[in-house]
Amino acid sequence: MNQLPIFHNIRFCLLGRTGQSIRFRYVPDPGTLEQRLFREVTKPVIPPINVNPVEQRLRRQEENRLRQENNPYRKFLIERAKEDFLKPMNNNMVLVFQQLCHKAREMVPVKNKLFLKDMHFKGFPLSILRWVLFFISKKCLFSEIILKRHMVNDNNK
Numbered sequence: 001m002n003q004l005p006i007f008h009n010i011r012f013c014l015l016g017r018t019g020q021s022i023r024f025r026y027v028p029d030p031g032t033l034e035q036r037l038f039r040e041v042t043k044p045v046i047p048p049i050n051v052n053p054v055e056q057r058l059r060r061q062e063e064n065r066l067r068q069e070n071n072p073y074r075k076f077l078i079e080r081a082k083e084d085f086l087k088p089m090n091n092n093m094v095l096v097f098q099q100l101c102h103k104a105r106e107m108v109p110v111k112n113k114l115f116l117k118d119m120h121f122k123g124f125p126l127s128i129l130r131w132v133l134f135f136i137s138k139k140c141l142f143s144e145i146i147l148k149r150h151m152v153n154d155n156n157k
């Protein structure tokens with residue numbers, strides 16, 4: 001019989017003349033009888049419910065919304081912003097502007113210039129500002145809060 005030489009890394013079928021490789025794959029040890037019984041007993045009887053991607057996305061959005069609403073730091077920031085916008089102004093002006101992307105050290109000269117003019121900078125995240133301004137404009141009458149309460153009315157002399 002013509003047989004091919006045996007290499008160290010490749011196993012060949014030694015009985016045939018073709019030298020075809022035998023496929024060896026890893027087969028896990030089935031374990032003891034107790035282990036096999038335990039695996040069979042603990043298999044889920046009801047197959048898991050497949051949830052479509054749209055429903056998964058909606059569930060994740062709802063979880064994120066609830067997580068944001070129940071976030072204590074967010075509640076603190078909202079209350080702080082409401083205080084700053086709705087407190088008596090004492091002839092002070094509130095300027096709301098959208099910050100562009102910047103580093104914290106780039107705001108230091110701006111804060112210093114505002115401080116020299118006796119102005120104070122309070123930074124709130126845009127999501128907080130958006131929510132508070134929505135609250136002010138929708139829940140309360142803006143004219144009642146700002147125009148009547150915080151301005152001197154010269155017509156009543």
